[in-house]
Amino acid sequence: MAGEPQDDCLFCKIAEGHVPATIVRETQTTVAFRDINPQAPTHVLVIPKVHYENAATLAAAEPAIAADVLTEARSVAQDEKLDSYRIVFNTGAGAGQTVFHAHAHVLGGRGLQWPPG
């Protein structure tokens, strides 16, 4: 069923506590944890607990939970005292998506180039 945990999904395992992660925030619908390969001084991933392949399919199926992901991204930035930061949703392998469970990257703590690579 849509949104159900997938056996082969790393982020479902993190959401269920079956794979360890450095969790910084958790709500009923989301988990936020530090990226294992940080690209900035702050690099936190915010995931929904439900499984959707990417942010767009999450938003189409569960708009309230997609909003929770964004609200949590803001809270991470506040917790980390970031004035400026970037929220990234890589969508599709060609855009660098490697884990096919929706997630927001929250990046900050250094100057961020625009346009990105």
Ligand code: AMP
């Ligand atoms: P993406 O490439 O947009 O799909 O982002 C996936 C992110 O997950 C990458 O930035 C990885 O460094 C990160 N990642 C992969 N495995 C883990 C893990 N076990 N714990 C935390 N972050 C991870």
Ligand code: ZN
């Ligand atoms: Zn998943």
